[in-house]
Amino acid sequence: MTSADLVLPPTDQQTPTAVHLRAPDEQSLDTALSDMQLLLDLHGYVIAVYPSSIAPAHERRLHTIRAVLESDRIALLKVDLPPLGVAVLVRQLRQLSICDFSAGVVASAARLLSHYIHSGALLNSVTKLDRVPVSLKAHAKSWVPGSQFGVLANPKPQLIKVGTGELDGPDFTTHLLVAKGQLQSDWVTKTVAPAWQVQEVHDVALPADSAAWWGTSKLIEFAAFLPDISLIYQLVSSVRREVCSWCGNELIGDRCGLCNAPLNPPESRTRGSAVLNQ
Known part of the structure; x- marks a missing residue:
């Protein structure tokens, strides 16, 4: 994980913690390489x-480490979720890491699980919001004193003015994480949670990058997610597993989570087998 405040507390005693991969201004390349090699050895x-909002220099550092070590055992997963959604996904992958899945399946599961995380925020202004489409009408309303906006960034972008609509919620049982910034409101807990039939609400600290991601510090960020590891396990298990033609690791979906190579279409895999059998 590239930010320590995106490591949520474990839900049980078995869930492992995550390692903080520090930015270039916090750690030399030699030290970063040694630390990564140690993690691979362990x-x-x-x-x-x-x-996806990570600093370019930090992202380049990650790719440099992977290139220098020449390892397909390092998966670099760039996630286009708000900070709290990223934290939820990381915890779910931590939970999966101790199940009987290969590393390739766990890495590939990130794309699948992202679709089941409903990430949003309550904002007092959308004038600087550039992660979700904002209409000119919404921009104009943003200047009206007292206006508040409910925004959903994932799985499908949506923006409403509070009091004039509802955010589309999940059609499955969830828990809700709520991280409060410099905004006082009970809209998330009193309106969103009941409408989404949330079973439990958990308060957490607001990630440091949330204000920049949402374009304002006057916000309340929230994320609804599948809370039960048994359900997550069943979800991942239900997807057909393939073998990456490039690195040989297992994967689910249409792209390898470890080397990022796309899965060959069925006809290509069939032709390839025919050639080998000649």
Whole structure:
């Protein structure tokens, strides 16, 4: 994980913690390489999850480490979720890491699980929001004193003015994380949670990058997610597993989570087998 405040507390005693992969201004390249090699020696694989909003220098550092070590055992997963959503995904992958899945399946599961995380925020202004489409009408309303906006960034972008609509919620049982910034409101807990039939609400600290991601510090960020590891396990298990033609690791979906190579279409895999059998 590229930010320590995106490591949520474990839900049980078995869930492992995550390692903080520091930025270039916090750690030399030699030290970063040594630390990564140690992680590979201890665990065999490293799945590095980082948000799309990460500093370019930090992202380059991750790719440099992977290139220097020449290792397909390092997965670099760039996630286009708000900070709290990234934290939820990281915890779910931590939970999966102790199940009977290969590292390739766990890494590939990130894309699948992202679709089941409903990430949003309550904002007092959308004038600087550039992560979700904002209409000119919404921009104009943002200047009206007292206006508040409910925004959903994932799985499908949506923006409403509070009091004039509802955010589309999940059609499955969830828990809700709520991280309060410099905004006082009970809209998330008193309106969103009941409408989404949330079972439990948990308060957590607001990630440091949330204000920049949402364009304002006057916000309350929230994320609804599948809370039960048994359900997550069943979800991942239900997807057909393939073998990556490039690195040989297991994967689910259409792209390898470890080397990022796309899965060959069925006809290509069939032709390839025919050639080998000649």
